Amino acid sequence: MDIATLIGLTMGLGAIIGGAVLEGLHLTALLQPTAAIIVLGGTFGAAFVSFSLDVALGAFKDLKKLLTSSPKNDDLITEICGYAAKARKNGIIALEQEGQTHKDRFMKKAISLSVDGVEPKDIRELLEIDLGAEEESAKMSAEFFEAAGGYAPTIGIIGAVLGLIHVMSNLEDTSKLGAGIAVAFVATIYGLVTANIICLPAATKIKNRIKDDTVRKEIIIAGVVAIQNGENPRFIEERLRSYLGSHAKRGGDVAEEGRSKG
Template identity: 40%
Template sequence: MDWSSVIGLLLALAGVFVGHTLDGGRFASLFQPAAFAIVVVGTAGAVLLQSERRTFLRGMRMLRWVFFPPRGERDKLSREIALWSLSARRDGLLSLEQYMGTKDLYIQKGLRLVVDGIQPDKLRSLLEHEINGYEFTQRQAARIWEAAAGYAPTIGILGAVLGLIHVMENLSDPARLGSGIAVAFVSTVYGVGLANLFFHPVGNKLKAIVADKVAQYEILLEVFHDIATGDHTRVIDERVASLLVRH
């Protein structure tokens, strides 16, 4: 659990609700199902319209990373790299086949290319292509939250206009004016609040997580290249040091 994300979200909500009550408002006035449906469902529809379905679903699944980020395994990975280096120098490249049982597909591919004796330059090219594909796919998924942040305020305004239309249609019935005015203003609050207190922060955090993973893969690329070229273990040790520097 990433408690900083939980605390940050709670502080953001607390700031809104406490400020509202200090100004004489009531909690209940901020809970409007109609406004919520307009903003949230409308924003989801707009984002889905601009995105491929699989990209949209991948971005939704990535939301859990905000509160349960992928476990940092830099220490474990550094130990594995040391084993690869030692095994390759002592028993040859074919000995690395025993380490290909990892769940990480990128590491599997890198080890397989080394074991297969692919030329170092070709190996680098293939792994760079793999990194670029991973980064593009993950960033596109993370961007659905940025898109949501862009659409939500405008859809909130749309909800406000719909609420005012409801008010105008019921001017002769004062009992129904309050609900229309509430939808009008709360829709705007939902749109702006969700965009700036949730959608934007989620998008930025997911991009940071993806960037960190890409940085690890780039270091692994250099490690696989070093092993394939038979570089001294000291060179690989420096790679491991750079891997741990952001731990």
């Protein structure tokens, strides 16, 4: 479970609702089913128009990445080194069971190729093609939510305008004029919240998961190729841990660049 996602959603929505309550606004004023239908339906309808059905459905499936934490690469390295020691002692064929039963599809494929006697360079080539294809698919999911985040505020304005049209068509009852205008602008709030609390953060989180998953798969590729080459498990461990260092360094460089710009 990714606690950061839960904290972020709770903090973001809580701050908006809490601020409204402190201003004396009744929560019932924010509960407008019509506005929700206009904003959510219009936003994701426009996103579906922009992308193929497979991409759109895949994007919603990838929402689970918002609530799941990335596996620890330290544990992955330990696992691979265990496979290396086993293969070094009993031969690569000793990993046949792992190649058939491993829960991770990418690891399962990598070990199976190795057990089948595929050349190390061919294993790397096949797995890198697989990695690239999955990475591109995941990027499309992020782009889907980025697009939805761009549409949502505009759809919110459309909802507000529709509400104002309704208000202006009933000007004879001036006692309800103020309340009607307030209700009309709820659609704008829904649009902004949908974009900035849900869609755009979801796109960013998916992109971060892509980076984590890419590093994990690069470790698997390097590890399995090294096992196939019969390298020493200790040397394999040192090589794989260098991926963690370079990944952390990239993150640090980005943070340092952000501080220098600030």
